[in-house]
Amino acid sequence: MPWFLHLALRQLFPPGKRFPAFATVSILGVALGVASLLVVQTVMNGFGEEHRLRIRESFGDCLVTGPAPIEKPEALAKELAARPEVASASLFAEGPALARNGDFSGIAQVRGIDPTDPGQPARKYVYGGRFDDLDDGRIILGVGLARALRVRIGDRVEVWSPAMAERAEKGKAPLPAEFEVCAVIQTGFTEVDNAAALIPLRRFREIWNLGPRAHGLTLRLKEPALAAATAGRLAVGHPELRFRPWQDIKKDFLEAIRFEKTMLFFLMFIITLVASFSIGSTLFSAVIRRSREVGVLASLGAARWQVVALFGLQGLLIGALGTLLGFLLTWTILSFRDGILGAINSLFGGGDMVANVYQFSKVPLHYDASDFFIAAAFTLLTTAIAGLVPALWAAGRKPSEAMRDA
Amino acid sequence: MPDIVLQARGLAKAFASPAGRLPVLTDVSLEVFAGESVSIRGSSGSGKTTLLQQLGGLDQPDAGEVRILAPGAGLVAPRSSLGRGVGFVFQNYQLMPELTALENVALAARVAGASASSATEAARALLVQVGLGARLEHLPAKLSGGECQRVAIARALVNRPSLILADEPTGNLDERTGAEIMDLLLGVVADRGAALILVTHSREFAERAARRFVLSGGVLSPA
Known part of the structure; x- marks a missing residue:
């Protein structure tokens, strides 16, 4: 020393x-x-x-959307799920609707999902009720929306979709879709919690007259950190679709x-x-x-x-x-x-x-x-x-x- | 004829004061030979310590030059012979308070480039020689004034310098201990064949040196 x-x-x-x-x-x-x-x-x-x-769980590792609903979403999901970088692909459809409970109403961002998918991220954020009770007659609401509508588990809500307005324009009586609240979720994202309404994709297609189409796919990737590069590779051959990595979805945040x-x-x-x-x-x-x-x-x-x-x-x-x-x-x-x-x-x-x-x-x-x-x-x-x-x-x-x- | 170990020619030093430059040393010349003891006596404030600092390279003179015999290098500027060619003994001992007696002496050897083991061995031998064999692991705070000065003498000698500069080495000691330290200093320095320049205001101790000088009014003259 x-x-x-x-x-x-x-x-x-x-x-x-x-x-x-x-x-x-x-x-x-x-x-x-x-x-x-x-x-x-x-x-x-x-x-x-x-x-x-939470961003990844709410929006997926990569969000696939298009300028119009995807015509053959199941085929696209199958194709993308077969890629080595992709762990799973699930369809979704979403759109705004009027949710109503008697004198109380609110704008809901309704999302049609596959309730049988065990990887559905909403399962982790159930605040009350049970996710597995979701079926064609039931709905899961964000905690903020549930409060705005003054509903609890077991209460009923009406959902008015834009497709019903089209129906009224054609002279047919528009009837709201009725659901029983089976669960409430809280993600911590105010914009999600104040508007989220989850229903089965099959029911969404009915209410929105969507047919076999879907609005997009959420992809789970094997390497979420590499989502930006993976999204770029997946996009090749699909110029009509937009592949957004999770880092891009909430970039400002x-x-x-x-x-x-x-x-x-x-x-x-x-x-x-x-x-x-x-x-x-x-x-x-x-x-x-x-x-x-x-x-x-x-x-x-x-x-x-x-x-x-x-x-x-x-x-x-x-x-x-x-x-x-x-x-x-x-x-x-x-x-x-x-x-x-x-x-x-x-x-x-x-x-x-x-x-x-x-x-x-x-x-x-x-x-x-x-x-x-x-x-x-x-x-x-x-x-x-x-x-x-x-x-x-x-x-x-x-x-x-x-x-x-x- | 013995080798010259110190050669000082025309040394001058002045300090700034409110009244202007205050000369402390004026044309001081001195030669010291191997094995010789020299005393410089003077009253307080006569410039004894200043002269010693010029001779030892702790300060630069305004004029003149000093050369000191460094082992294997001949006569060199005192600054480059510090620690090896010259050893200092100070009035207040100036030991490192956190180091033991053994470590204080060994430190001087380490600074001069010795390995830890050889420095410790040389320090131990010297401390035994100055009568502190039983105090090796004591901190300075646990040693008496006389013991501290013995440690300081051992530290000055550990690198076998050709010249020891002692600045009032008995100034903080009682009469009896002072006399013991003088005996020790003169004896050990002579044993090792080194030259000694002793600065003191004590006539009694100054008289024990082979050559004696008086510093007064900035001028060094034989006593």
């Missing part, structure tokens, strides 16, 4: 002191900064991942999440920066206090770079140890995140935002190695600079002046 590293370690951790004030406070400061940064980033990643998952994460990174990084500045300031005091020692080192023949290394390494060591402790603190905080949130909620009387607003069973998180790498790199850089400034100052002093001071 070089002598300056040995001396740096001794000056940081003098023998006989279990918790030396300067080192302990500095390392804790850096650790708290790193932990704040990483806890926020990891939870933000978790929210982002959850939202991405995903961009907002990414931007929010970046902003939070910079806000949280300021905490680490403040810790680094306090290290710089404390190290400056230590260097001034050790002026005579700097002079003695010069009298022993120490080169300037070795004096720089002696004090610069102290900043770097604080940064490295603070970062490691920060990682540990991050893991500890995130392991007990739900307990911590519960304690905060009970202390300040707030409701469980995570469950009530976001519909997550627990605070979501997603560890991303790059966040840890970036946090470590930034912290080490700032603490190294914080240590380097006083180190350069010390090394630049005349030995005779240094020995006269302090």
